[in-house]
Amino acid sequence: MSGFDRLARPYRWLEYLSFGRALERCRLHFLPQLADTRRALLLGDGDGRFAERLLRTMVKAGAPQPALRLPDGSVTETAASEDMQVVAIDGSAGMLAILQSRCAFARNLLVTYLTDLTQGLPAMLQYDRFDLVTTHFFLDCLSTAQVDRLVGDVKPRMTANARWVVSEFSVPPRGAMRLPAWTIVRGLYLGFRLLTGLRTQRLPDYRSVLQAHGFVLDQQTCMLAGLLTSELWRLDKSPEPLES
Numbered sequence: 444m445s446g447f448d449r450l451a452r453p454y455r456w457l458e459y460l461s462f463g464r465a466l467e468r469c470r471l472h473f474l475p476q477l478a479d480t481r482r483a484l485l486l487g488d489g490d491g492r493f494a495e496r497l498l499r500t501m502v503k504a505g506a507p508q509p510a511l512r513l514p515d516g517s518v519t520e521t522a523a524s525e526d527m528q529v530v531a532i533d534g535s536a537g538m539l540a541i542l543q544s545r546c547a548f549a550r551n552l553l554v555t556y557l558t559d560l561t562q563g564l565p566a567m568l569q570y571d572r573f574d575l576v577t578t579h580f581f582l583d584c585l586s587t588a589q590v591d592r593l594v595g596d597v598k599p600r601m602t603a604n605a606r607w608v609v610s611e612f613s614v615p616p617r618g619a620m621r622l623p624a625w626t627i628v629r630g631l632y633l634g635f636r637l638l639t640g641l642r643t644q645r646l647p648d649y650r651s652v653l654q655a656h657g658f659v660l661d662q663q664t665c666m667l668a669g670l671l672t673s674e675l676w677r678l679d680k681s682p683e684p685l686e687s
C-alpha cells in the first residue's frame with residue numbers, strides 16, 4: 444500500500460485549504476494548448492483532476508462521434524477516435540481509483556497502471572509513443588537521480604514533436620520570496636513525510652536533468668511570487684553541430 448492511499452480522498456480539500464485554486468491554475472495553465480494531443484502519458488496524476496480536464500479537452504477537439512456501448516452494457520459519453528489515449532500511471536491504488544471514477548465518461552480512452560515509477564515505466568509501454576507527458580507536482584516526490592532515470596525511460600517513448608508539461612514548487616534563488624518559499628517547501632516535505640512516509644526531502648534539479656536529456660524549456664509561467672512554476676518543455680530539434 445502506498446502512503447498516498449490515505450491521502451487520496453482528502454487530497455483535493457487539503458490542497459484547496461492550503462493553496463486555494465493556485466495549484467489548479469498551475470496544472471491547467473497550458474491546457475488550452477494541449478487540445479491536439481492524441482496520446483498522453485500522465486505520471487503521478489493523483490486523483491485525476493488534470494486527467495479529467497485533458498480528456499474533456501481532447502474529446503471536444505476530436506471528431507465528435509456517437510456514444511459507445513461497452514461490453515458490460517454501460518454507455519460512454521463519447522467514442523472519440525481510435526488513436527486517442529490517455530495513460531495514467533501512479534503508485535497509489537487509492538489515487539488511481541478516484542482518477543478512474545472521475546474519468547469514467549471517457550473510460551474507453553483511459554488506461555491506468557499501478558506502478559512505482561522509481562522502478563521505471565511498465566514494460567507493457569515499450570512500443571507506445573506519446574505526444575504529451577505531464578508531471579504535475581510529482582517530480583518533487585523523486586530525487587534528482589530518480590528523475591534522471593525516469594526521463595531516460597520516458598524520452599524514447601515520446602514523438603519528435605512531443606511536449607512535457609511540468610508543474611512544480613520552486614524556491615526562487617534570490618529575492619524577498621526566497622525564505623518564505625523555502626519555509627513552505629520544507630513544511631510541505633515534513634507534512635508529506637508524516638502523512639505518506641515520503642522519503643524525498645528536497646526539490647530535485649529536474650531542469651538540469653531535462654536539459655541533459657535534450658529538452659528545451661519552451662514556455663514558463665510563475666505564480667505566487669515564484670513559489671509555483673508551470674513549464675512546457677520540448678525535445679530540442681536544433682541540428683547537431685558539425686564535427687570539424
Ligand SMILES: C[S@@+](CC[C@H](N)C(=O)[O-])C[C@H]1O[C@@H](n2cnc3c(N)ncnc32)[C@H](O)[C@@H]1O
Nearest residue numbers: 447487488489533534535538559560561579584
Ligand atoms: C503530490 S501528489 C500530486 C498529485 C497530482 N499530480 C497533483 O497535481 O496534485 C504525488 C502523486 O504522485 C504519486 N507518486 C508519488 N511517488 C510515486 C512513485 N514513486 N511512483 C508512482 N507514483 C508516485 C502519488 O501517489 C501521488 O498521486
